[in-house]
Amino acid sequence: SQQYKQAQAGRAVLEKQLGMDLWTVGKKLLGNRIAVAVYPKPNSDQPDAVAIIQVKDAQTLVNLRKQVEPLLMLTGAKIEKSKIGDGVELVAINDSVFFGINDKWIAASSNRDLLTRTVGLLSDEEATSLTEDDAYQLMSKKMGTEHLGRVFVNTGTLAEATGGRFGLPEKMDNPLASLLVGGILELAVHSPYAGLTLDVEENQFVLSAGIDGDQSKLGELFSPFFASPPATGT
Numbered sequence: 001s002q003q004y005k006q007a008q009a010g011r012a013v014l015e016k017q018l019g020m021d022l023w024t025v026g027k028k029l030l031g032n033r034i035a036v037a038v039y040p041k042p043n044s045d046q047p048d049a050v051a052i053i054q055v056k057d058a059q060t061l062v063n064l065r066k067q068v069e070p071l072l073m074l075t076g077a078k079i080e081k082s083k084i085g086d087g088v089e090l091v092a093i094n095d096s097v098f099f100g101i102n103d104k105w106i107a108a109s110s111n112r113d114l115l116t117r118t119v120g121l122l123s124d125e126e127a128t129s130l131t132e133d134d135a136y137q138l139m140s141k142k143m144g145t146e147h148l149g150r151v152f153v154n155t156g157t158l159a160e161a162t163g164g165r166f167g168l169p170e171k172m173d174n175p176l177a178s179l180l181v182g183g184i185l186e187l188a189v190h191s192p193y194a195g196l197t198l199d200v201e202e203n204q205f206v207l208s209a210g211i212d213g214d215q216s217k218l219g220e221l222f223s224p225f226f227a228s229p230p231a232t233g234t
Contacts, residue, residue, distance in 0.1 A: 017067045025064065028057040039114070040161035050109040050118050058103045065101070084116060086123050135192040143195050143210045151196035155188070165189050183225025187213045 015021050033054040040047045055061045072079060072093065080092040084100065091099040092112070100107040100119040107122065109115040121127045130136050136152055143150075158166045168185050172178040188194060191211035199206040215226040 014068075014071065017071060018064065019067075025060065028060040029053065029055050029064070040158060042161055048109065048111040048114050050107060050111075050114050052118065052122070053106045053108075055105060061101070061103070061106070084119055088119050088123065090115075090119075138212060139193045139195040139210070142212060143197055143208065147197040147199050149198040153194040155191055155194055159189075179225075183215070183218070183222045184211075186218055186222045187211055187215060190218070 011022060018025060030053060034051070036049065036051045038047045038049045069079070078094050080095070082090045082092075084090045088100050088102045091101065093099075096110060098109055098112050098115045100115055100122075105122065107115060107118050109118065121129075130152070131140075133154070135154055135156065139152055155166065166189075168189055172182055172185075188211045191213045193212060195210040197206075197208045197210075199208075215223055
């Protein structure tokens with residue numbers, strides 16, 4: 001397609017400018033840790049998001065910035081720079097994409113206020129973090145922490161933003177779907193978290209999902225969907 005050809009042409013120009021292929025750039029930049037957070041907004045279908053990359057090779061980040069900025073200027077993008085926090089440079093592109101950069105990490109967001117708050121937390125050694133959240137701690141305890149990737153959904157925050165049940169109906173119209181997953185969905189509504197983990201084994205990917213709750217507290221309508229303790233299953 002024309003879009004594919006344009007993307008390939010852009011990749012070739014970028015790789016020539018950087019002097020290395022994008023896989024090498026990715027390994028050197030993304031070799032440590034990546035975190036992405038999504039925040040629902042009231043009265044909006046588009047959530048705010050922020051991504052944080054803890055770089056593996058600081059020198060690669062310095063070189064990347066030197067090489068990429070001239071390319072951005074050629075595209076006609078409006079670039080504004082300022083200082084925020086301690087040694088953090090704020091780069092705004094067309095006043096719609098914002099980056100906070102220092103020598104150890106990159107933070108990016110489409111929301112300036114969200115990025116500013118994120119940079120403040122990253123720069124504050126005494127700031128509270130997600131690891132102190134009760135629901136996150138419970139997910140870590142139940143699902144473990146040593147995974148290639150983890151997704152944590154704060155269902156309490158999501159419920160507040162979506163009016164209580166984050167879009168899940170109290171009664172499903174499809175009888176078969178209700179029989180198979182009705183009890184699980186109801187348990188998810190009351191769970192403090194929804195979790196997802198990704199692992200890579202020798203010959204396969206392993207994707208696991210988890211929620212928490214006491215099925216006996218769901219009442220007569222939903223408790224029959226679950227096996228009685230100490231048996232497990234639905």
